Amino acid sequence: MKPLGPIPAGYCAKDGELAIGGMTASELVERAGGTPCFIYSKAHLDRRVADLRSAMPRRLGINYAVKANPFAPVIAHMAGLVDGFDIASAGELAMVQAAGIDPARVSFAGPGKRDVELDAAIRAGVTLNCESEGEARRALAIGEKLGVRPRMAIRVNPDFEIKGSGMKMGGGAKPFGVDAERVAALAREVIAAGAEWRGLHIFTGSQALSAEAIIEAQANVLSCAERLSQEIGVTLPKLNMGGGFGIPYFHGDAPLDIVAVGRALAERFDHLPDALAETELCIELGRYLVGEAGVYLARIVDRKESHGVTYLVTDGGLHHQLAASGNFGTVVRRNYPVAIATRFDAEPTEEANVVGCLCTPLDRLADAAHLPRADVGDLVAVFCAGAYGATASPASFLGHGPAAELLV
Amino acid sequence: MKPLGPIPAGYCAKDGELAIGGMTASELVERAGGTPCFIYSKAHLDRRVADLRSAMPRRLGINYAVKANPFAPVIAHMAGLVDGFDIASAGELAMVQAAGIDPARVSFAGPGKRDVELDAAIRAGVTLNCESEGEARRALAIGEKLGVRPRMAIRVNPDFEIKGSGMKMGGGAKPFGVDAERVAALAREVIAAGAEWRGLHIFTGSQALSAEAIIEAQANVLSCAERLSQEIGVTLPKLNMGGGFGIPYFHGDAPLDIVAVGRALAERFDHLPDALAETELCIELGRYLVGEAGVYLARIVDRKESHGVTYLVTDGGLHHQLAASGNFGTVVRRNYPVAIATRFDAEPTEEANVVGCLCTPLDRLADAAHLPRADVGDLVAVFCAGAYGATASPASFLGHGPAAELLV
Numbered sequence: 124m125k126p127l128g129p130i131p132a133g134y135c136a137k138d139g140e141l142a143i144g145g146m147t148a149s150e151l152v153e154r155a156g157g158t159p160c161f162i163y164s165k166a167h168l169d170r171r172v173a174d175l176r177s178a179m180p181r182r183l184g185i186n187y188a189v190k191a192n193p194f195a196p197v198i199a200h201m202a203g204l205v206d207g208f209d210i211a212s213a214g215e216l217a218m219v220q221a222a223g224i225d226p227a228r229v230s231f232a233g234p235g236k237r238d239v240e241l242d243a244a245i246r247a248g249v250t251l252n253c254e255s256e257g258e259a260r261r262a263l264a265i266g267e268k269l270g271v272r273p274r275m276a277i278r279v280n281p282d283f284e285i286k287g288s289g290m291k292m293g294g295g296a297k298p299f300g301v302d303a304e305r306v307a308a309l310a311r312e313v314i315a316a317g318a319e320w321r322g323l324h325i326f327t328g329s330q331a332l333s334a335e336a337i338i339e340a341q342a343n344v345l346s347c348a349e350r351l352s353q354e355i356g357v358t359l360p361k362l363n364m365g366g367g368f369g370i371p372y373f374h375g376d377a378p379l380d381i382v383a384v385g386r387a388l389a390e391r392f393d394h395l396p397d398a399l400a401e402t403e404l405c406i407e408l409g410r411y412l413v414g415e416a417g418v419y420l421a422r423i424v425d426r427k428e429s430h431g432v433t434y435l436v437t438d439g440g441l442h443h444q445l446a447a448s449g450n451f452g453t454v455v456r457r458n459y460p461v462a463i464a465t466r467f468d469a470e471p472t473e474e475a476n477v478v479g480c481l482c483t484p485l486d487r488l489a490d491a492a493h494l495p496r497a498d499v500g501d502l503v504a505v506f507c508a509g510a511y512g513a514t515a516s517p518a519s520f521l522g523h524g525p526a527a528e529l530l531v
Numbered sequence: 532m533k534p535l536g537p538i539p540a541g542y543c544a545k546d547g548e549l550a551i552g553g554m555t556a557s558e559l560v561e562r563a564g565g566t567p568c569f570i571y572s573k574a575h576l577d578r579r580v581a582d583l584r585s586a587m588p589r590r591l592g593i594n595y596a597v598k599a600n601p602f603a604p605v606i607a608h609m610a611g612l613v614d615g616f617d618i619a620s621a622g623e624l625a626m627v628q629a630a631g632i633d634p635a636r637v638s639f640a641g642p643g644k645r646d647v648e649l650d651a652a653i654r655a656g657v658t659l660n661c662e663s664e665g666e667a668r669r670a671l672a673i674g675e676k677l678g679v680r681p682r683m684a685i686r687v688n689p690d691f692e693i694k695g696s697g698m699k700m701g702g703g704a705k706p707f708g709v710d711a712e713r714v715a716a717l718a719r720e721v722i723a724a725g726a727e728w729r730g731l732h733i734f735t736g737s738q739a740l741s742a743e744a745i746i747e748a749q750a751n752v753l754s755c756a757e758r759l760s761q762e763i764g765v766t767l768p769k770l771n772m773g774g775g776f777g778i779p780y781f782h783g784d785a786p787l788d789i790v791a792v793g794r795a796l797a798e799r800f801d802h803l804p805d806a807l808a809e810t811e812l813c814i815e816l817g818r819y820l821v822g823e824a825g826v827y828l829a830r831i832v833d834r835k836e837s838h839g840v841t842y843l844v845t846d847g848g849l850h851h852q853l854a855a856s857g858n859f860g861t862v863v864r865r866n867y868p869v870a871i872a873t874r875f876d877a878e879p880t881e882e883a884n885v886v887g888c889l890c891t892p893l894d895r896l897a898d899a900a901h902l903p904r905a906d907v908g909d910l911v912a913v914f915c916a917g918a919y920g921a922t923a924s925p926a927s928f929l930g931h932g933p934a935a936e937l938l939v
Contacts, residue, residue, distance in 0.1 A: 189930075190890065190928070190929050190930070193930060210930075211889070211890045211929045211930065212888075212929050212930040212931045213930075214929070214930025214931055214932055215929065215930040217930075218930065232890055233888060233889070233890045233929070234833065234842075234844045234886065234888060234890065235832045235833060235844045235845060235846055235848070235886075235887065235888025235889075236832065236833075236888075237832055237846050237888075254833070254835075254844075255833050255835040255844075256835070257833050257834065257835060257907065258833055280837055295838060296837040296838040296839065296840035296842075296884075297837050297892075298835070298837070298842045298844055298884070298886045298892075299890070299892075302836075302837050302838060424643045424644065424645055425642065425643060425644075425662070425663050425665050425666055426665065427662075427663040427664070427665060427706070428710075429688055429704040429705050429706070429710050430703060430704040430710060431704065432704035434642075434704075434706045436642045436643045436662075436663075436706055437643060438643055438645050440643070445925065450858065450859055450860060451858055451893070452858060452891075452893050454862060476704075476706070478642065478643075478706045479643065480620075480641060480642060480643025480644070480645075481619070481641070481642075481643075482598065482619045482640055482641045482642065482707070483860075484705075484706075484707075485859070485860050499665065513927070514925065514927040514928050514929075514930075515925050515928045516925050517853060517922065517923050517924050517925050517926070518925070518926070518927065519921070519922040519926065520598070520922050520923045521598050521619045521620050521622070521623065521641070521922075522597075522598070522601060522618075522619065522620040522621075522622025522623040522625075522626065522922075523620050523622055524622055
C-alpha cells in the first residue's frame with residue numbers, strides 16, 4: 124500500500140459523492156459535458172484569496188500568475204480578487220486582454236520573449252520584466268520604433284533561493300533574469316533611454332511549504348532590492364517579490380503557515396529602509412491560489428486483475444494530468460490525493476492501481492492506493508488539479524483530446 | 532561539457548546550413564511559416580521502411596503505430612509504405628479514416644477503450660485488441676446491438692519482456708492485455724460468441740537497442756503464441772508480435788542491428804510450428820519508423836551570460852519537446868542530438884546551454900553543449916524529433932501554442 128496525498132480542506136460529500144459548489148460529482152460531470160473534466164471552485168478561489176489577504180500586510184499586492192491556470196472563466200474570476208496579473212507569453216497577454224483586464228495591472232516575464240511579443244506588450248502598456256541586456260535593448264528599440272514609451276522592470280537573478288523549494292541555495296547561473304551585479308547598470312541604461320521605470324522582479328523559487336524558508340527568502344529579496352535601488356540611484360516604483368508559496372501534494376506534506384509568513388512580512392514592512400518606503404510591493408502566486416481549487420474527474424472504464432493486482436482503468440490520464448502521473452519535474456513518483464468521487468464517504472476496503480487510458484506504463488494516477496471498492500462507471504477524483512493540469516499536460520497525446528473545464 | 536546525442540544518418544549541410552529534402556533550415560522555416568517547427572523528411576521515412584523491408588523476412592508485415600506521429604501528411608505518406616496501422620483511440624481512428632486507410636488494415640489497442648470508442652471501431656470494421664475480459668464482453672454486447680460482427684484479437688500480457696528496454700524482465704502485473712494464463716478461455720468465449728477471431732497481440736517492450744534482446748523477445752512471442760493457439764484450439768489468423776525497436780538518442784547509443792534481428796526472425800519463420808504455419812505475422816513500430824525522420828527547429832531569441840555560463844534562449848521548448856527536455860519518463864536528463872542548424876558545418880568552439888522560452892528551469896534543450904558560436908537569429912535543431920514530439924508535449928503550456936509541422 125502506498126499512501127495518498129492529503130485531500131485539500133473544503134471538500135465534502137453530498138449524497139455519498141464528492142460535492143463541489145453544492146453539486147455532486149455526477150451532476151458536475153453532466154454539466155461539464157462528460158469525463159474527463161476539470162472542475163474549479165469559485166468558493167475555493169474566493170476563500171484562498173480572502174485567507175491570504177487577512178494573513179498578509181495590507182500594503183502587499185497579490186498578483187496571479189496566469190500560467191498556473193489560464194482557463195478564461197478562472198482568469199475573469201481572479202480579476203475581481205487580485206491586484207495584478209503576471210503573464211509569460213503574448214498568448215497569455217491575449218487572454219488577459221480578452222478578460223478585459225487593464226494592462227497597467229499586468230507584467231510580462233519570460234526568458235525567450237520574441238520581438239512580436241515585445242511589440243504586442245509595449246503597445247498594450249504591459250510592464251516588461253526584462254530578462255537580459257539584449258532583451259531590454261530590443262524592447263527599447265521597439266518602443267522607439269512604435270513611438271511608445273515602454274514600461275520596463277528588470278528581473279533579477281538573485282544570489283539566493285528559497286530553501287527547500289527543490290532548488291539549490293546560493294547564487295548560480297540561470298537563464299532567468301539579470302545577474303544581480305549587472306542590474307544597476309542596466310537599470311540606469313533603461314531609465315536614461317527614456318523607458319518608464321517600473322522597478323524590479325525578484326523570483327526565488329517555487330512550491331515551498333516551509334514558512335521559515337519563505338520568510339528568509341523574502342527578507343533577502345527586500346535587502347537585495349534595497350541594495351540595488353541605492354546602486355541605481357533612483358526610487359524603486361515597484362518590487363515584485365516573487366512567489367514560491369507551495370501546496371501539499373503528497374503524504375506527509377503540511378500546508379504552508381501563511382500567518383507566520385504574513386506576520387514576518389508585516390514586521391519587515393514596519394521597518395522598511397528609506398529606499399523602499401514608497402515602493403509598491405507585491406507577490407505573485409499561481410499554484411497557491413488555484414491549485415487546491417481544482418479537481419480532475421475521470422470515469423472508470425475497466426476494472427481488471429493482473430497477477431493479483433487490481434487495476435482501475437479510467438478514461439483520463441497523463442494527457443491531462445502529467446504532474447500527477449509523476450512525469451513532470453519529478454524523480455520519484457508519489458501519489459497525489461486521489462479518491463473515488465462517487466463513493467466519497469465510503470471506507471477504503473481494497474488496494475488498487477488507478478491508471479489512465481493511454482497505452483504507456485507512464486500513465487499512472489495512483490499506485491497501490493487504499494480505496495473503497497469501485498466499479499466501471501464510478502468516478503475518480505484527482506485533487507490539487509487546479510494548477511499546471513490542463514495546460515501543462517500533453518492533451519494531444521494518443522488522440523483523446525483535451526478535457527472539459529468548468530468553473531462553478 | 533556534456534556530450535550530445537548522435538545526429539542520425541542522412542543529415543548534411545547545404546550552404547553551411549542543415550538541409551532536409553534539398554532545402555536549408557532557413558528555407559524550411561520560411562516554408563513552415565516560422566519557428567518553432569517540426570520538419571519531417573519523406574526521404575528518411577522511405578529509406579527507413581525500405582531498409583527494414585530488406586532486413587526482415589518477406590512474410591513479416593510492418594505496421595505503423597500512429598501514436599508516434601499522427602501528423603496527417605505523415606499518416607498519408609505511411610499509408611503507401613506499411614502494411615497496417617495501430618491506433619490507440621477513437622481520435623486516431625478518425626485520423627486514419629481521414630487518410631482513406633482501409634479499416635481492415637487497422638487494429639486498436641489501449642487499456643481504457645470507452646463504449647463510444649468500441650462502437651466507432653466496430654462500425655468501422657477495425658480489429659480490437661482486447662485488453663481485458665470486461666472490455667471483450669462490452670465489445671461483444673456493442674457488436675450485437677449494432678448487428679455488426681466485431682473483429683476481435685486479444686492482447687496478451689506475456690510472462691516476459693524485452694531485456695534492456697527499460698522494463699524489468701519476467702512476468703508481472705500490468706494494466707495492458709490479459710494475463711497469458713487467462714487468454715485461451717477468453718479467446719474461446721469470444722469465438723463462441725460469434726466474433727470474427729483475429730488472433731493475438733503480444734507487446735513486450737519499447738525503445739530497445741539490443742538486437743539480442745529483441746531476438747530473444749521475438750522467440751518468446753512465437754513460443755507463447757504457439758502455446759496459446761494450441762490451448763485455444765483454433766488456428767491463429769494473425770499475430771502482432773509487438774515492436775520495441777529503439778533509436779539512438781544519447782551519447783554512446785548504437786543503432787539497432789536490424790539485419791541481425793531479421794536474420795534470426797527468418798530462421799524462426801523457416802521452422803514455424805504447425806500452429807503458426809498459416810498465421811499472418813506482423814510487427815508494429817512507431818518511434819523506429821518516424822523518430823529519426825523529424826527535426827525540431829527553434830530560433831535563438833536571446834544570447835546571455837549568467838555567472839560565466841552562456842545561455843542560448845530559443846523560441847521553442849518543452850511545450851513541443853517534453854522528452855528532449857528530460858521530463859517524460861526519464862530519471863537522469865541527457866542531451867538529445869542538438870546542433871546549430873544555421874552553422875551546421877562549423878566547428879564547435881564554445882560551451883553553451885540551450886534552453887526554451889518557458890519560465891521554468893525544466894525547459895532545457897541541451898546542457899553544457901559543445902557548439903559553434905551562435906547568435907540571436909540562428910536556428911537550433913533538435914534531432915530525433917519525429918516521434919513523441921509535437922503530440923507528446925504540453926503545447927498549451929504558457930500560451931505559446933503549438934509548433935508548425937511540415938513534411939518535405
